[in-house]
Amino acid sequence: MGQLVQGNNKVGTARGIYLGLRQQIASGVYAPGASLPSSRALAEELGVSRTTVTTAFEQLISEGYVLVRQGARPVVNDNMAGDDGEVPHKASATTPGLSAYAERTMALPQSHLPARPGLRYDFRYGDVSPDDFPKLAWRKALTSAVLTRRERLGYGDPAGSEALRQALQGYLWRARGINCDYRQIVVVNGSQQALDLCARALVNPGDRVVVEEPCYAMARNVFTTIGAEPLPVACDGDGIDTTQLPQPGQHRLAFVTPSHQFPLGGVLSAGRRRELVDWAESGNAYILEDDYDGEYRYDVRPIAPLYLSGRGRVIYIGTVSKTLSPTLRLGYMVLPPGLVEPFTRIKQLVDRQAPTFEQDALAALIESGAYERHVRKMRRLNGERRQAFLDVMHEVFGERVEIVGTSAGLHVVVWFNGLKTSDEARLAEAALLAGIGIYPVSRLYSEASERRAGFVFGYATMPVQNIPQGVRLLGRVLAA
Template sequence: MVQLGEGGEKIGTSRAIYLGLRDQIATGVYAVGDRLPSTRALAEELGVSRTTVTAAFEQLTSEGYVHVRHGARAIVAGNVVASCDTSKVTRPRSSVRLSAYAARAMDLPSNVPGATGSLDYDFRYGDVAPGDFPKLAWRKALGSAVLAHRDRLSYGNPAGSPALRQALQGYLWRARGIRCTPEQIVIVNGSQQALDLCARVLVDPGDKVLIEEPCYAMARNVLVTLGAMPTAIKCDEEGLDTSSLPDPVGYALACVTPSHQFPLGGVLSVGRRRQLVDWAVAGNAFVVEDDYDGEYRYDVRPIPPLYLSGRGRVIYVGTASKTLSPTLRLGYLVLPELLIEPFVRCKQIMDRHTSLFEQEALAMFIESGGYERHVRKMRRANAERRGIFLDAMVAAFGEKIEIIGTSAGLHVVVWFNEFGGRDEQSIADNARHNGIGIYPVSRLFANPAERRAGFIFGYASMPVRQIPSGVDRLRQVMAQRAASSTVFDARA
């Protein structure tokens, strides 16, 4: 006997009997104290083996629906209420009670990637090219990590693999000039968890926090969802405008991207760095330095981290998402010593620890020198992509655009002089209709204002040969948009 479930899946014979009896008990066909048919009688009636029926009764007994005594028929248990089956009860959404945290999250614009369909040219920021991932080297490192002898498979230190923390200590000194102990490094599931952990450890609901304007939307979302009160400070070509800093009293945290302001690309100047640190010290606040793409600097050497001049008030956040892949979810924090214990304890509560196999693989990759060779290779590859993209954009649009944030990172912001900010979403939709992915910059501003239409263009995920043709198709779309408000299909 085979029965289909509600979703059309096949249900085994014993389970079908169990479900049938359970539903009859739940809906009152069999009341409390009633005897069920004997296993022998039910087996004969259904034409199945007695063993099959007995297995169904054993499941009902284990879940507390029936009592069974040796030599007697099963009876419905006394603690079963006729209305206990809630699987078929449909409750209106409005009756679902959410926590304040979840309610605030639901009020935010969704950033969950959805099914967007095929794009011929994807200039959206954040992704890296699949061909850039060092598949063979990573497979070797991961295989070595998995095959390494272990006395037991157990939970690890929530702060991270000792091997990776040791490897990162050396890497951070060589690549970013950061001197720290391995104990100051905490491994996390990407920079997003790093930001969330900072907020959970240091921010209470109602606390004031300082953010950049515009800023990384998911950083602002972390703070808003936890009930913090963000103050957005405008940014320019020198990064955060520290002349607009508020009185530090009552501020718990500031989240900044000083080496390459996201998304505008400004670098926080030396004077402003000093002012920001003084502000944090005066208010007993901490500064979270999100160094999300610090390895990618094309014109000069990488900008020194704010952490170096932070006077113990700066938390450094790094990630492998832009150097290896965002799919790995490997990031890290460098903490002032006083924060180590609370961060480690809260990390343990969140998820025990980040995946150990991947941590140990990255440690091996760093220690072998392969990681830094890969970073240098990616810096050259993305410098080439950047140059081709900028040349193609200037050739296609000339003085109709302004490009900013070109000296570092894996994205730029392009302002289109012919259009206003209100046109951004419809332009992005039109571009998508033509197989082009672009991201409106206005989504990253907390405060609406009249400005030119701007878009964040990422180039790290694009094959070099596709970039000029992608820009040319965008030129056609934008030209038609300037001439008419109708939807234009450049592929026709």
């Protein structure tokens, strides 16, 4: 018989014999109905134990390649004609195509900011410093969750653990003034899954969705990939411009960041809040409120959520990505009561549930008060980073820049007077060669247009003492 070797699998192993025989069956060395060598004969030929050969035969039999009858040698199954299993073969002349959803996804520009390890001065936004994570408190809470005696280890409620939902109910009342039943809260794997659930539950292909301009690109992409048509509405210092909203009834949703518009930092004014809710109510639409960094307000108390004046039209989305870490993938939604059941059923189909131990650990942190103590500490520390950044930017660049969105959050947008959008890539590349990460704002706009060059600067990842050094070096890069 032929050489029984397959890739790196040696002939002397049961798997090597199994793969070799399977390849010979697929290539026609042993045709359908042909007899294979007996286990005794094959063992003698290969110099291995009969048990090894028997194990290989048993695998072939279990997969249907080989049939055995009492007192007879094994034979190749007649149904194996033309079946080569995992053996390499030529591609079919016609291959299945991607779904329309996948095609739309592949057509989108890359919206993920690539990690750049080794950069000393990285003003990447959306990340937090690993040094800020409450390692000891989290380890204690997670260990306790793992060691807690349970009747069984099984699937939990797709909407989230009752303990975490009740803890979040109390936290949202204390921190954001939201008074809701804990059963209105659905725990999700980060705010991105919340957006995906909203798109699946409330939007059909061909529907129209209002989004901010500029906006969080991953939100716009979620609606695009399901076949909806996002309508960008311009934002200014007071948030989304409600005078530019389309006629009510033509759009299913509006996605907004009213407490700290991403990325420009404006706060949606009281008048515009009322107009936006009126628009949703008269058009039978919902508003998605992404409160991605509502805990970080440096000049006054945190801005009240739009949910409070939403008249049942607002879906509130929160996350611990900016307070603890985006690696935890824990977020939550506060839903109008009528949406809880459909959202929960859809989530069960998407991923079954959020991780149980992490949910219990977060619930323990909130209930003990450790989470809110951590938030206060992070607000103070990031306030220091923010002030250090603003001071050195004014020192180095002066009137050559305009900085917006400074009163809240973990990032600002810096507009460079005298530079255009077309200069952004060139400046970012020059900065990168000097060891500085800066990120153009133009990627957050739906359409390219000529404006001042702008960059989104995050300051939450660096030690305070590194921020002035990085900005001064950037000043030298720009001068060159």
